[in-house]
Amino acid sequence: xxxxxxxxxxxxxxxxxxxxxxxxxxxxxxxxxxxxxxxxxxxxxxxxxxxxxxxxxxxxxxxxxxxxxxxxxxxxxxxxxxxxxxxxxxxxxxxxxxxxxxxxxxxxxxxxxxxxxxxxxxxxxxxxxxxxxxxxxxxxxxxxxxxxxxxxxxxxxxxxxxxxxxxxxxxxxxxxxxxxxxxxxxxxxxxxxxxxxxxxxxxxxxxxxxxxxxxxxxxxxxxxxxxxxxxxxxxxxxxxxxxxxxxxxxxxxxxxxx
Amino acid sequence: xxxxxxxxxxxxxxxxxxxxxxxxxxxxxxxxxxxxxxxxxxxxxxxxxxxxxxxxxxxxxxxxxxxxxxxxxxxxxxxxxxxxxxxxxxxxxxxxxxxxxxxxxxxxxxxxxxxxxxxxxxxxxxxxxxxxxxxxxxxxxxxxxxxxxxxxxxxxxxxxxxxxxxxxxxxxxxxxxxxxxxxxxxxxxxxxxxxxxxxxxxxxxxxxxxxxxxxxxxxxxxxxxxxxxxxxxxxxxxxxxxxxxxxxxxxxxxxxxxxxxxxxxxxxxxxxxxxxxxxxxxxxxxxxxxxxxxxxxxxxxxxxxxxxxxxx
Ligand SMILES: Nc1ncnc2c1ncn2[C@@H]1O[C@H](COP(=O)(O)OP(=O)(O)OP(=O)(O)O)[C@@H](O)[C@H]1O
Ligand SMILES: [Mg+2]
Numbered sequence: 269x270x271x272x273x274x275x276x277x278x279x280x281x282x283x284x285x286x287x288x289x290x291x292x293x294x295x296x297x298x299x300x301x302x303x304x305x306x307x308x309x310x311x312x313x314x315x316x317x318x319x320x321x322x323x324x325x326x327x328x329x330x331x332x333x334x335x336x337x338x339x340x341x342x343x344x345x346x347x348x349x350x351x352x353x354x355x356x357x358x359x360x361x362x363x364x365x366x367x368x369x370x371x372x373x374x375x376x377x378x379x380x381x382x383x384x385x386x387x388x389x390x391x392x393x394x395x396x397x398x399x400x401x402x403x404x405x406x407x408x409x410x411x412x413x414x415x416x417x418x419x420x421x422x423x424x425x426x427x428x429x430x431x432x433x434x435x436x437x438x439x440x441x442x443x444x445x446x447x448x449x450x451x452x453x454x455x456x457x458x459x460x461x462x463x464x465x466x467x468x469x470x471x472x473x474x475x476x477x478x479x480x481x482x483x484x485x486x487x488x489x490x491x492x493x494x495x496x497x498x499x500x501x502x503x504x505x506x507x508x509x510x511x512x513x514x515x516x517x518x519x520x521x522x523x524x525x526x
Numbered sequence: 527x528x529x530x531x532x533x534x535x536x537x538x539x540x541x542x543x544x545x546x547x548x549x550x551x552x553x554x555x556x557x558x559x560x561x562x563x564x565x566x567x568x569x570x571x572x573x574x575x576x577x578x579x580x581x582x583x584x585x586x587x588x589x590x591x592x593x594x595x596x597x598x599x600x601x602x603x604x605x606x607x608x609x610x611x612x613x614x615x616x617x618x619x620x621x622x623x624x625x626x627x628x629x630x631x632x633x634x635x636x637x638x639x640x641x642x643x644x645x646x647x648x649x650x651x652x653x654x655x656x657x658x659x660x661x662x663x664x665x666x667x668x669x670x671x672x673x674x675x676x677x678x679x680x681x682x683x684x685x686x687x688x689x690x691x692x693x694x695x696x697x698x699x700x701x702x703x704x705x706x707x708x709x710x711x712x713x714x715x716x717x718x719x720x721x722x723x724x725x726x727x728x729x730x731x732x733x734x735x736x737x738x739x740x741x742x743x744x745x746x747x748x749x750x751x752x753x754x755x756x757x758x759x760x761x762x763x764x765x766x767x768x769x770x771x772x773x774x775x776x777x778x779x780x781x782x783x784x785x786x787x788x789x790x791x792x793x794x795x796x797x798x799x800x801x802x803x804x805x806x807x808x809x810x811x812x813x814x815x816x817x818x819x820x821x822x823x824x825x826x827x828x829x830x831x832x833x834x835x836x837x838x
Contacts, residue, residue: 281630360614367578368631369600526581
C-alpha cells in the first residue's frame with residue numbers, strides 16, 4: 269500500500285490495450301488530421317494568407333500553425349480519452365477494471381497517458397506536415413514540447429471525466445462539438461486577439477483557450493497575446509480542477525459503480 | 527477446514543431505494559464448491575459484485591483470504607477471479623491478447639506457459655489468434671473464463687456460467703471446475719440448473735429476496751429435506767381411497783390407476799410394509815411398484831415456495 273504505483277503490470281496492461289486500439293486504426297487516426305490540417309494550409313495559408321499581412325512579423329501561414337496544432341490536441345485528447353473510458357462502460361467490459369487490483373491513480377495514469385500519447389504523436393505529425401507548407405521557426409523548443417505534452421495530458425484528463433459522465437454516444441460528442449470547437453475557433457487559432465476591437469478583445473479574455481493558444485504560439489514566435497504567466501496559471505488551474513474531479517469520481521464511484 | 531471468504535452483515539440498498547441484500551453472513555471454506563441458488567432477482571449477482579468490487583456495499587464487511595475487500599483491496603482482488611453473468615468482451619481483440627491483458631491487469635507478470643495451459647484447458651488454443659467477435663457465444667463465454675483464470679485466482683466466482691450453453695460445453699465446464707478444485711481453488715457458482723448444483727456442489731446456499739434462507743452441505747440438505755415417493759400401479763383403478771388406508775397420506779393419480787405415497791427419506795420406519803399388507807388384506811391388487819427420491823430441484827422449489835407462503 270505504501271508505493272504509489274503498486275501495480276505497474278496493471279498500469280502497463282491498460283496503456284498497451286489503449287495504444288493497441290490506436291494502432292489498429294493508425295492510418296485513419298493519422299490521416300484525418302493530416303488531411304484536414306493540410307486543407308487549412310491550402311485555404312488559409314496559401315489562398316487567403318497571401319493577401320494577409322504578417323502577424324507580429326510572422327507570415328500568416330506560419331502564424332496559424334501553433335493554433336492548428338492546439339485545435340487538434342484539444343479535440344483528439346478529448347475524444348480519445350472520453351471514448352477510452354466510455355466504451356468499456358458501454359460494452360460492459362468495465363467490470364474487469366472495477367474488479368482489478370488497480371488504484372484510481374494507476375487507472376487514470378494509464379487511460380490519460382495513452383490518450384495524451386496519441387495526441388502528442390498527432391501534434392508532432394501535424395507539425396511535420398506544416399513544415400512542408402511553411403517555413404517554421406521554433407523559438408523555445410523545450411517549452412513547446414512541454415506545453416504540447418501538458419496540454420494533451422490536461423485535455424485527456426478532461427476527456428476522461430466526460431467519458432465517465434456520458435450516458436450515450438451523443439453526450440460524448442456534445443462537449444467537443446458544442447464547447448471545444450467554438451471556443452477554439454474564437455480562441456485565436458486564425459488571428460491575434462490584438463487585431464480585434466476592444467470590446468471583442470475583452471470578451472475573448474473570458475475564453476480560456478485564448479490563453480493556451482497564446483502560450484503555445486509564444487513558444488514558436490516569442491510573442492504572446494496575453495501574459496505568459498497567466499496562461500500557465502490557466503493551464504495548471506484547469507489541470508488541478510480536472511484532477512480534483514477525477515479524484516471525486518473515484519471516491520464516490522460516480523457513474524462507475526452502483 | 528479453514529475459511530477463505532468471510533462475509534459479515536453484508537447489505538445492499540441500491541440508489542433506487544431497492545434493498546437487494548438484507549444483512550448476509552456467510553463463510554466459504556477453502557477449496558469447496560459452493561452453489562448459490564435463488565430465483566431471478568434474489569440478489570446473487572449483487573452479492574458477487576460486492577465481493578469483487580463492482581458494487582459498493584451499503585453495510586457490512588468481507589474478508590477474502592484474510593484481506594478486507596475495501597481497505598486492502600489490492601491483496602483481496604488479486605486472489606479473486608470473476609466470470610460475470612453478462613457476456614462482455616473486447617470484440618476487436620484477439621483471444622490471446624485479451625487473456626494476457628487480464629493477467630497484467632491483475633498485477634501478475636507475464637507467464638506464457640500458464641496462459642497456454644488455461645487456453646488449452648478451455649479448448650481455446652486453436653482460436654488464440656482469432657478476434658473475439660468472430661467467436662460463437664459459447665466460445666466467448668470460454669474466453670471470459672480464461673480471462674478470469676489468467677491471474678491464477680484462489681477464489682473463482684462463476685455467475686451462471688452455463689446459461690445458454692450447450693450440453694457439451696456444460697460438461698466441459700463441470701470438468702474444469704473439478705480440476706480447479708483439485709488445484710485448491712475455491713469455486714462459488716450461481717445457477718438456475720439445480721441439477722448442476724446437485725452434480726457439483728459441496729455446499730448449497732439458497733437466497734431469496736436478499737435473504738440467505740439456507741446454507742447446508744448438499745448431501746445433508748438432500749437427506750434432511752428430501753422426500754421419497756412410492757408409486758403403486760394398480761391392476762384395477764380405484765375411484766376413492768378406502769377409509770381403512772387413512773393412516774397413510776395417500777393420493778390417487780392417473781385416473782385412479784396409481785396410488786402415491788410420500789414419505790420421509792431419512793425415516794427409519796417408512797410405513798411401507800404395513801401399507802402393502804393392508805392393501806393385500808383389502809384385496810387391492812397391483813402390477814408394479816417404484817420409489818423415487820426427490821431431487822435438489824424439488825427441494826429448492828419447495829424451499830422457495832414455502833417461504834413465499836410463510837411471507838405472504
Ligand atoms: N444497478 C441496479 N440498480 C437498482 N436495482 C438493481 C441494480 N442491479 C440489480 N438491482 C435489483 O436488485 C435485485 C437483485 O438483483 P440481482 O441481479 O442481484 O439478482 P440475481 O439473483 O442475480 O438474479 P438473476 O438470477 O436474474 O441473475 C433485483 O431486484 C434487481 O432488479
Ligand atoms: Mg444474477
